[in-house]
Amino acid sequence: MSTIWQPELVTGQGPKYQAVVSSIRKGIDAGALKPGDKLPPVRDLAWRLSITPGTVARAYTILTDEGTLTAEVGRGTFVAPPRATPANDAPIEIDVIKHSAGVEEDPHNVSLFSPHLPCVGQDKLVRQVMAQVAKVPPSGVMHYPSRSGARPARDAVVHWLKGTPLGPLHERDVVLCHGGQNGILLILQAILEGRKPTVLIEELAYPGFRRAAELLRADVVPVPMDAEGIIPEALEAVARAHDAQVLCTSPEVHNPTCGFTPVARREAIARIARQRDFQIVEDDCYRMGVNRAPAYRMLAPGRGWYVSSIAKTITPALRFGYAIAPEGKSHVLRRSAEHGFFGLATPMTDVCAALLTHPDIDRVAEATTRAFHTYVQCAVNVLGAYDLVWRPGVPFLWLRLPVGWRAGAFCQAAEAQGVQIRSAEEFVCREARAPHAVRMAVNAGVSLKTFEAAMMRLRDLLDSPPEQLGV
Incomplete structure (x- = not known):
C-alpha cells in the first residue's frame, strides 16, 4: 500500500471492529489516507493487527455502507471521494x-x-x-440500507428538531420511517404485548391511531376530552378499567379540533401514565411553529414516544418521517423497523439528510x-x-x-x-x-x-x- 498510514493496534474496551473503524477514520481525518488510496487486503490488515479477518471485514463493510470507503470487485477497497455538499x-x-x-x-x-x-x-x-x-450518492447504490449508512439522516433529524423540548436526544434514539403513520405503527409494534392489548385514544382523534391499533389486533378505547384535550380523571378511570398499555394523543395541534393541551394538563396525564403504567405516543406531525409546551418524552421519561414527519412543512411526496423512542428503549424501536423493512432506501436517506441541513x-x-x-x-x-x-x-x-x-x-x-x-x-x-x-x-x-x-x-x-x- 503506497500510503503513509499505519494501522493502530487494537486495544482497550469495546468491540475490536469498532477500533478498526476508528483507526481508519482517524487516518482519513489526518490526511494519511487520501481519496483513492487503497487499503490493505483484509487478511494482511488482520495479520498486522493480530485480529481475525472477519473483524477487519466487518469494519470495512461498515465504512463502505456509510460511504467512507468504496469496494471494487477484483481490485480491492479504497478511500471514497469526499462527499459533495448540495450545490x-x-x-x-x-x-x-x-x-x-x-x-x-x-x-x-x-x-x-x-x-x-x-x-x-x-x-x-x-x-x-x-x-x-x-x-x-453518499451511501452508494449497491448496498442494503444499514444503520451506519443512515446516520447522517438521523443526525439531520436531530438538527431539524433543535429547540423541540424532547429531553435528552441522540441520533441513536431516532428511527427513520415512511412518514408519520408508519412511525405510529412501528411504535405500537414495539410497545404492545399479549393476545389482546388495549390502546387508548382521544374521543375525537386522528384516524391513523385507530387503524394502526386495529391492524395489530388491539382493542381501541376512546377517552373523554374537553377543549384542553384528554380529561385526566376520565383517563385514570378508563386506564384502570381496561388495563391499557398505551395512550395515543396529539397534544400540540389536536387533529381534528385544532386544540392544544397546556402543560399542567400534560403533567397530570404523565402522572397517571406512571401510576397506571402505560406508555404515551405523541403525534406531532401538524405542528409547524415552535412548541408551546414540553413533549411527553420530556414530561414522562422512559414512557414518552414521539413521531413526526416533513409532510406538512416541506413535502409529503418523500414519505420521510421519524419515530423517537424514550431513553433506553431505542433498541426495541429499531428492531421493529429492521424486522419490518430493513431501512429506508439509501438514496432517500441521502436526500433527506441534505435537505434537512440545507441553509435554505x-x-x-x-x-x-x-x-x-x-x-x-x-x-x-x-x-x-x-x-x-x-x-x-x-x-x-x-x-x-x-x-x-x-x-x-x-x-x-x-x-x-x-x-x-x-x-x-x-x-x-x-x-x-x-x-x-x-x-x-x-x-x-x-x-x-x-x-x-x-x-x-x-x-x-x-x-x-x-x-x-x-x-
Missing part, C-alpha cells in the same frame, strides 16, 4: 406561492380532505438536492407556515360568523355546524358543490356518537381566489340548512 445552483425563491406547473386548475372542484402544501420554493430545493445526490430549509418552512396562514385567514374572513375553530399556521379548520345541519348531510351537500371535506364521524370510534362538525383542510395547491370561492360555497350552504332537519 445551491440558483437562489431559492421564498414567499412566492406557485402552483403545479402544467396542471390546469379546476376552480369548481376543490379537495379539502388533506392539507395541500403551498409551493414556496421547496420544489426547486428538492430537485437540486436530488440531482446532487444522483451525481455522488428553515426559510422554506417558515414561508410554508406563512402561506398556510394566508389561506386560513381567508377561510376565517368568509366563515367567521359560524362556530369556527382555527389557529395561525395550522393547515386545517374545525367547523361546528349550525342547527339544521348534520355532518354527513353537510359533507354530501358540499361535495355536490365541488368541495370535499371530512365529517366528524371519521374521527370517532365506530360505536361512538360524532358531533355535528366537519374538518376542512387547507388546500394551498389551488389559488387563493379558488380557495376563497370554495369557502363562499360552503357559507351559502351554512346559510340555508335543509328545512327537514330543523330544530
Whole structure:
C-alpha cells in the first residue's frame, strides 16, 4: 500500500471492529489516507493487527455502507471521494406561492380532505438536492440500507428538531420511517404485548391511531376530552378499567379540533401514565411553529414516544418521517423497523439528510407556515360568523355546524358543490356518537381566489340548512 498510514493496534474496551473503524477514520481525518488510496487486503490488515479477518471485514463493510470507503470487485477497497455538499445552483425563491406547473386548475372542484402544501420554493430545493445526490450518492447504490449508512439522516433529524423540548436526544434514539403513520405503527409494534392489548385514544382523534391499533389486533378505547384535550380523571378511570398499555394523543395541534393541551394538563396525564403504567405516543406531525409546551418524552421519561414527519412543512411526496423512542428503549424501536423493512432506501436517506441541513430549509418552512396562514385567514374572513375553530399556521379548520345541519348531510351537500371535506364521524370510534362538525383542510395547491370561492360555497350552504332537519 503506497500510503503513509499505519494501522493502530487494537486495544482497550469495546468491540475490536469498532477500533478498526476508528483507526481508519482517524487516518482519513489526518490526511494519511487520501481519496483513492487503497487499503490493505483484509487478511494482511488482520495479520498486522493480530485480529481475525472477519473483524477487519466487518469494519470495512461498515465504512463502505456509510460511504467512507468504496469496494471494487477484483481490485480491492479504497478511500471514497469526499462527499459533495448540495450545490445551491440558483437562489431559492421564498414567499412566492406557485402552483403545479402544467396542471390546469379546476376552480369548481376543490379537495379539502388533506392539507395541500403551498409551493414556496421547496420544489426547486428538492430537485437540486436530488440531482446532487444522483451525481455522488453518499451511501452508494449497491448496498442494503444499514444503520451506519443512515446516520447522517438521523443526525439531520436531530438538527431539524433543535429547540423541540424532547429531553435528552441522540441520533441513536431516532428511527427513520415512511412518514408519520408508519412511525405510529412501528411504535405500537414495539410497545404492545399479549393476545389482546388495549390502546387508548382521544374521543375525537386522528384516524391513523385507530387503524394502526386495529391492524395489530388491539382493542381501541376512546377517552373523554374537553377543549384542553384528554380529561385526566376520565383517563385514570378508563386506564384502570381496561388495563391499557398505551395512550395515543396529539397534544400540540389536536387533529381534528385544532386544540392544544397546556402543560399542567400534560403533567397530570404523565402522572397517571406512571401510576397506571402505560406508555404515551405523541403525534406531532401538524405542528409547524415552535412548541408551546414540553413533549411527553420530556414530561414522562422512559414512557414518552414521539413521531413526526416533513409532510406538512416541506413535502409529503418523500414519505420521510421519524419515530423517537424514550431513553433506553431505542433498541426495541429499531428492531421493529429492521424486522419490518430493513431501512429506508439509501438514496432517500441521502436526500433527506441534505435537505434537512440545507441553509435554505428553515426559510422554506417558515414561508410554508406563512402561506398556510394566508389561506386560513381567508377561510376565517368568509366563515367567521359560524362556530369556527382555527389557529395561525395550522393547515386545517374545525367547523361546528349550525342547527339544521348534520355532518354527513353537510359533507354530501358540499361535495355536490365541488368541495370535499371530512365529517366528524371519521374521527370517532365506530360505536361512538360524532358531533355535528366537519374538518376542512387547507388546500394551498389551488389559488387563493379558488380557495376563497370554495369557502363562499360552503357559507351559502351554512346559510340555508335543509328545512327537514330543523330544530
